[in-house]
Amino acid sequence: MSKLAIAGGTPVRSAPWPRWPMLSTTTRELLIEAAEGTRWSVVSGYQGRPNYNRRFAEAFASYTGASHCVLTTNGSASLLCALEAAGIGAGDEVIVPALTWIASASAVLNVNAVPILADVDPHTLCITPDTIAGLITPRTKAILVVHLYSAVADMPAICRLAETKGLTVIEDCAQAHGARFEGRHVGTFGALGCFSMHQSKVLSCGEGGAVITSDAALSRRVEQLRADGRVFVSTPPPIGGPEFTIGGDMMGSNFCLTELQAALLLGQLPQLDEQQARRIENARHLDEAIGALGVYRAQSTSPGTTKRCYYHYPVRLDPDRFAGIPHPKIVEALSAELNFRVIPPYPAMHLNPLYAPASRRRYHLSPEFLARIDPKQYSLPAAEQASRTHACIPHFALLGTRQDMQDIAAAFEKLDRHRDELRA
Numbered sequence: 001m002s003k004l005a006i007a008g009g010t011p012v013r014s015a016p017w018p019r020w021p022m023l024s025t026t027t028r029e030l031l032i033e034a035a036e037g038t039r040w041s042v043v044s045g046y047q048g049r050p051n052y053n054r055r056f057a058e059a060f061a062s063y064t065g066a067s068h069c070v071l072t073t074n075g076s077a078s079l080l081c082a083l084e085a086a087g088i089g090a091g092d093e094v095i096v097p098a099l100t101w102i103a104s105a106s107a108v109l110n111v112n113a114v115p116i117l118a119d120v121d122p123h124t125l126c127i128t129p130d131t132i133a134g135l136i137t138p139r140t141k142a143i144l145v146v147h148l149y150s151a152v153a154d155m156p157a158i159c160r161l162a163e164t165k166g167l168t169v170i171e172d173c174a175q176a177h178g179a180r181f182e183g184r185h186v187g188t189f190g191a192l193g194c195f196s197m198h199q200s201k202v203l204s205c206g207e208g209g210a211v212i213t214s215d216a217a218l219s220r221r222v223e224q225l226r227a228d229g230r231v232f233v234s235t236p237p238p239i240g241g242p243e244f245t246i247g248g249d250m251m252g253s254n255f256c257l258t259e260l261q262a263a264l265l266l267g268q269l270p271q272l273d274e275q276q277a278r279r280i281e282n283a284r285h286l287d288e289a290i291g292a293l294g295v296y297r298a299q300s301t302s303p304g305t306t307k308r309c310y311y312h313y314p315v316r317l318d319p320d321r322f323a324g325i326p327h328p329k330i331v332e333a334l335s336a337e338l339n340f341r342v343i344p345p346y347p348a349m350h351l352n353p354l355y356a357p358a359s360r361r362r363y364h365l366s367p368e369f370l371a372r373i374d375p376k377q378y379s380l381p382a383a384e385q386a387s388r389t390h391a392c393i394p395h396f397a398l399l400g401t402r403q404d405m406q407d408i409a410a411a412f413e414k415l416d417r418h419r420d421e422l423r424a
């Protein structure tokens, strides 16, 4: 029996994995076309044809079924604009999952509101009406739902709860492009849906973001928030003229996506479904192969999910069977077997070293506010345990072959066989 790769043994796999991001011929052509033009910023003179920002925003709105889409610099900016467009501000409380990327909570702080951390369901790793309900107070204004890793949160149930309490629902779909619940695209259940097109995400332009909504007034507010208070003109100006005009409702900031990035997205959108179909098929093979080992559990999704987006494929390790092994060692051992970086789950937000709300002078850090944002007030057992017991396979690995999935399962089998050595 060969030794673990981290102990000097032969790795399960040393062949390369599919590259990410990918560059298709269409994408390359669109990118060059955009770069050859003189309009690199969307806030620049009209050139006699629809700009790439508008073209991608329309394509993505139509892909998701939303009426409006506004592009932003990144997912964090999308969350910020969505929260402010929804009227969330100083002192308001927003319920946020305890297991997610830091930006879901820091965006709430950045509009001067208070994130209230909700525990997650141990199987879907998403928040549910049960984990949300007890946290609602007279100050609660919104619920920020994250569709985490490969799961879709139970949106109809969460929206029903929000409606009875008069709360706005905002969906953080940074990890869920293409995911659907009862046939409907995520991001269209809440008032606003926010996407990230960061390098790591399944639709990427390096850094980018989008907000979708079917409410014209909200869309107009998001537009103003991302372009210093300006909105697109409704009819094209003369060549060279400005395509933006004063919105008149809100002061904004500059969160505009460049034309080069919008062109990249426009080129890649048509590949998304095909890539997703491949990931879904491979995830099915992985479910089988890893399930057959009998000691691991894959993430589940809410009943009613009709299409999953596999951003990560998290595998749960039985806490008793792997007791006494430091979690980073497990991730390191799997990474060494597989020749890609297996990803640890997020730390629970209140234990995340990146979550330091009192470190910013922009907030009024009164004793009352400090008490409300204090991470030490929390105990979130499901999120804490999830962060110690999962190892995540990144989405590009699921673009491989069926044999590649066998390699992934073989690495988990080897890990289990050698677990006592890891403990030593």
Ligand SMILES: *Cc1c(COP(=O)(O)O)cnc(C)c1O
Pocket (backbone or CB within 6 Å): 074, 075, 076, 077, 100, 101, 103, 104, 146, 172, 174, 175, 195, 196, 197, 198, 207, 208, 209
């Ligand atoms: C990536 C991500 C974000 C932030 O997006 P950026 O583009 O990196 O700013 C927010 N929420 C979740 C759940 C994410 O995964």
